[in-house]
């Protein structure tokens with residue numbers, strides 16, 4: 104069973120519609136795909152309608168958290184999307200993303216980058232807005248050549264000149280919230296080497312409060328980190344998950360390029376009660 108448990112659509116900062124994500128997952132020949140947009144489940148109905156054949160859709164999301172002032176991402180699966188406490192937090196995160204994007208537009212204007220809020224809002228459409236939308240607007244305005252060029256200290260990388268922080272959950276609270284909604288959490292890309300990396304001790308701390316798994320197989324993890332994380336997962340009794348973190352054109356199409364260890368999907372199903380995996384028909 105090959106399951107890519109980390110994929111984005113244009114419900115957040117991916118470039119493809121949820122239906123296109125499902126078509127690409129089917130073409131990749133994998134058995135299961137999780138749609139894990141940032142802070143939203145809005146893409147799930149369309150993804151479900153696009154299912155064909157035996158492909159399984161695992162409903163999920165990627166939750167913005169913050170630990171000691173640093174950004175931490177938690178993947179959540181098979182929770183009840185109607186859970187009021189979780190839904191309220193997601194709304195709060197999304198609302199603050201809008202305020203923060205407006206503030207980043209202002210900062211960029213002060214640095215001579217001429218993108219208007221209206222242009223950015225048109226580009227993002229109904230999506231949960233994130234820095235990749237700002238990066239694309241900067242490309243459109245001619246300020247930079249490619250979206251990745253925005254993620255530097257000059258612009259909108261963490262701590263960059265035009266970076267603005269945003270509301271995010273404490274991961275311990277997030278783990279409990281998702282469990283309370285019948286779901287399970289997996290720590291996303293803890294060793295991606297972007298701005299910082301979680302220590303083994305921090306991961307153990309999250310395991311102690313109910314974290315179900317850790318993403319071992321991720322495009323930004325090198326071979327040595329995979330080996331170390333896999334051993335840590337075994338030590339802590341965590342699932343060794345994996346996924347492509349595909350964002351469509353922004354990452355290059357790579358659905359199915361990374362998959363969870365065998366049995367992870369079934370284990371997530373057995374430990375959750377908030378929602379079921381989805382199949383065609």
Ligand code: AMP
Pocket residue numbers: 116141232233234235250251254297350
């Ligand atoms: P935000 O959630 O608005 O803070 O934006 C974070 C998103 O930006 C991540 O989910 C990635 O999609 C993208 N991102 C973060 N760091 C980089 C990077 N160094 N290069 C390209 N994209 C990045």
Ligand code: MN
Pocket residue numbers: 111116141233235350
């Ligand atoms: Mn993203």
Ligand code: MN
Pocket residue numbers: 165176291292
């Ligand atoms: Mn992430």
Ligand code: MN
Pocket residue numbers: 109111165348
């Ligand atoms: Mn992601």
